[in-house]
Amino acid sequence: MTKSVAAPQAKGKSAEDKIFGANNRATALAEQLGADKVINGTVGSILDEDGNLVMLDVVQKAYKALTPKEIVAYAPIQGYPDYLEAVIDQCFGESRPEGYIRACATSGGSGVLHHVIHNYSEWGDDILTSDWHWGAYNSMCTDNGRHLREFELIGPDGKFNLESFKANVTDMVAKQYNTVIIINSPANNPTGFALSSEDWDHVLAFLKDVVNGKDKNIILVSDVAYLDYSGEKQECRKFFKKFGNLPSNILVVVAYTCSKGFTMYGQRMGAMICVTSSKDVADEFVAINQYTSRATWSNSNSAAMKAMVNICKDPKKVAELDAERAEYLELIKERADLFMKEAKECGLKYLPYLSGFFITIPMEGSQKVCDLMEKEHIFLVPLGKGIRLAVCSVSKKKIAGLAAKIKAAVEATGAKQ
Ligand SMILES: Cc1ncc(COP(=O)(O)O)c(C=O)c1O
Missing domain, CATH: 3.40.640.10 (Type I PLP-dependent aspartate aminotransferase-like (Major domain))
Structure with missing residues (x-):
């Protein structure tokens, strides 16, 4: 038996976070093979079309202008x-x-x-x-x-x-x-x-x-x-x-x-x-x-x-902020629209998506599908009743063709949609 000194209510807690786990594997593989060879659809942050984490310009400037007192x-x-x-x-x-x-x-x-x-x-x-x-x-x-x-x-x-x-x-x-x-x-x-x-x-x-x-x-x-x-x-x-x-x-x-x-x-x-x-x-x-x-x-x-x-x-900075957000809202929408269009074309079901960082593909057997996709260097998040794709972080270039690949993995594993 493994030794434990945790109090009774804390015993057995462990945080194997599937999202961070898949993200870590994707990042390690991208370092090895090059970022263009890996699709990482796990990240819940906005990445630009080159795969860089976005920090809004107006926010960057605000940080740089902080006084020491404001910071500490x-x-x-x-x-x-x-x-x-x-x-x-x-x-x-x-x-x-x-x-x-x-x-x-x-x-x-x-x-x-x-x-x-x-x-x-x-x-x-x-x-x-x-x-x-x-x-x-x-x-x-x-x-x-x-x-x-x-x-x-x-x-x-x-x-x-x-x-x-x-x-x-x-x-x-x-x-x-x-x-x-x-x-x-x-x-x-x-x-x-x-x-x-x-x-x-x-x-x-x-x-x-x-x-x-x-x-x-x-x-x-x-x-x-x-x-x-x-x-x-x-x-x-x-x-x-x-x-x-x-x-x-x-x-x-x-x-x-x-x-x-x-x-x-x-x-x-x-x-x-x-x-x-x-x-x-x-x-x-x-x-x-x-x-x-x-x-x-x-x-x-x-x-x-x-x-x-x-x-x-x-007010000028707020206008800048709003403009930057609108730009990323549009980018995420373009990615989501592309995915949904292709999903419809290949008969892959997805849940009603209106806006936001993620699209869900409902199914039974999501883990098997994600495991298979990982072999093709595509990282998604398996949920209890489906798969989560982060459209906030996958470029349009990488979204193109993704629905068909998921559909093929669903069929290959016998997962039910
Ligand atoms: C549904 C939902 N609520 C709340 C949060 C809060 O996140 P944070 O604590 O980073 O503000 C998140 C972040 O991923 C989220 O997905």
Whole structure:
């Protein structure tokens, strides 16, 4: 037996991350054979057409202009006040909802999810999200003694599966005091799916109804990690308006991150933003989450906050930022369109994709298909019910022909679509 000194609740934890694992193998092979011989469809960051990691120019300039104090100072635990204002403004744009809106700086979007799970659900609770979700949600729940429960995101008609959502929430509300729900839309990871305006109306009307007159709460987490690459700037934000004027037992927490929108992935900067009709709930939100920040990572990254703020307070820089994002939104769209066109031509199924970094090819037997593809130097991420392709990071040249290769691997391995 291997020796272990871990405490009982920590025994057996291990983080063999399939995404980073495949990425490491792809990178090693590219070093050996040359980057043009390898297709790495695992990376969840924007790479340009030459395969270089993109850092937006306006962000590069903002970093270079930082003063030593801006870089190294301890920031207030809640975050610099001007950062919190900038975050709220950047997040909502022209669609700021009515109500009490407060923000706390977090370590990326991951920090938001951690704090919500930690502070708004109890030990042993279920946390609800869709069957197609970012794998880290599982670890975050398990590591905190919670269980991630799934509703079916997409029904047989290719639309949002409201019935599955309702059935799960109804059951959870009956059993739990708080029901935490994470909805990653628009640009869902891994599918690129999004709830429509009507879907949001139905979801919110149902949530109001299900806790009406009850001493029960809903905590709705709107994970918008890929918001800035999900459509026209104001159009893709319109659904935020719907978060206003909800009853006080529904708290909306928006998981905002600078990782993608500002290409600051490794800088670990984000914010949790609450929308509530109750001042007490808003005050409590700041108090308990600030406390948890102090109790986990303490202050957030000063340089990242100041770089972001220095862009946001200058309209010219914001215009530059918007233009750069629009350019990459277009590039990702061109890659996705090419893949979907070829997939249709060769009869490879894919899930309804609207925007975002990833496309999912649903199937049973994804691991076998990915293993076979790796032999052809193509690296993709096997998921429980499909394969994830990162269109944010594969050039158009490499996307061309990829659908047919996946289709051939599906047939060769006998995987079922
Ligand atoms: C769905 C989703 N939510 C949130 C995040 C948050 O990332 P970060 O903690 O880097 O901001 C990611 C990053 O990959 C993501 O895919």
